[in-house]
Amino acid sequence: MTERANAGALKLVVSYDGAGFAGSQRQLGQRTVQEELERALSILAGDSGQRVPVVLAGRTDAGVHAAGQVASATDIRPDLAEARLVRAINAQLEPDCAVVSVERVDAKFHARFDAKWREYRFRIWSGAAQPLVRDRTWQRRGSLDLDTMSDAAARLIGRHDFASFAGGGEGMPWSPRQSTERGTIRTVMISEIRQLAPWWGYAPDGTLIEHRIVADGFLPRMVRNIAGALVSIGQGRQASEWIDALLEGRNRALAGETAPPQGLTLWRVGYENDSPDDGV
């Protein structure tokens, strides 16, 4: 379709339950978010078998969720109104992945390169086992010291070398493709610990904790490695100053456990004129 060359772009906000995906990025023989979106858009585009490429703003690992992942693609159906397009795309997707909204944007829009910041949230439940949120939290027995965790979280704010928090965990090692001229330096704008009200029921014995972090970019496994360190601090096994030592040390071997993926959600991606404080 020749008109495609001059078509505008689509900015898609995408939500998914990470449990059924081998991650966000296309991988041979695996079910991924990118692949599912490309398949859905290709069907709607109606070109016999031609793949519509999709770019995702944030790379999420297997099991990691997204509430506000952003994807960019060529506008495959300029004839459909935005709300109609959302429904048409979702009709081609499985229930564990959905387009939340579609916006028509400039043809040069690139979901990844144009992103100014990404927000992730990691949730921890410390208390008795909770089946209703086993797929959405890291469940830990024993209590956590929120004040110390808050102090530790705040130490991550600013421009730092996050090498101690890059990679690790089971499966995929830190991929060299992730290296850029920035190396392992990133700027964290917000890093805070909050106690949330349990939303799944009457839960008097336990605490739901969220680490909210906003940065210009994240290294692989960075948020989960930070969550592991914050829990060690909350348990009193390390002091909050340990964060400074880890940032200083620039060595993954220094930090502790990688938290499991199901507690993590890619919350939102910000572009020019977006603020992480909107709609919080």
Add this chain to the structure above:
Amino acid sequence: MTERANAGALKLVVSYDGAGFAGSQRQLGQRTVQEELERALSILAGDSGQRVPVVLAGRTDAGVHAAGQVASATDIRPDLAEARLVRAINAQLEPDCAVVSVERVDAKFHARFDAKWREYRFRIWSGAAQPLVRDRTWQRRGSLDLDTMSDAAARLIGRHDFASFAGGGEGMPWSPRQSTERGTIRTVMISEIRQLAPWWGYAPDGTLIEHRIVADGFLPRMVRNIAGALVSIGQGRQASEWIDALLEGRNRALAGETAPPQGLTLWRVGYENDSPDDGV
């Protein structure tokens, strides 16, 4: 074990994800909550193959969740402290069902007959598809009028004949075993509509609505049939006075759709001295 005859009873608060169960009550050849709990307690009791009977306070259908279901059973392990007993039972359960707390109570305690009230919450998401809560809400496109729904919900408060809201829906018809001397009359203490903050992510386009209902007892499918009626009212297809007509009419055929089970959670069960306003 002869000491069992004089043993006290256990009051267990139980939480489960309804998706994997054919309901709460034992049914031949089906996976049920009662069966799972009895199996776990029997293993801990250590009697060769003898079943430890468990009574549940509220009957939940297939797919309906529980945050604070209550079960009673003989104290099978007086040697274990309560916190230890919780962990020992949970070690025998699958991750979709867990004991939240155990309390040692009088041997005459009966989870069902001693219950003074039950609290259910039904959650509705009106907005774009949301994969992260597809198993916890009834998802509806289009907006709902909360004020009219609130007015309608309040009309359920008091002692009424709920025959119009009993039974129906796919599968199991209203069982005659559910009939008691009360017939279809129940007393509703609290019935209110609330808007909740979405807990799964940045979700600017849509509304999360909860119907909270507390009553001395519920008829089969009653909360889901009420949710179906409240949504019809919220959509403007019926006026809130329709609730009065349904209560008056005492005929299931008058009311509308039965809402699907995944939006419903048995929130809490109250006994002597418990108040539904505790911990809300």
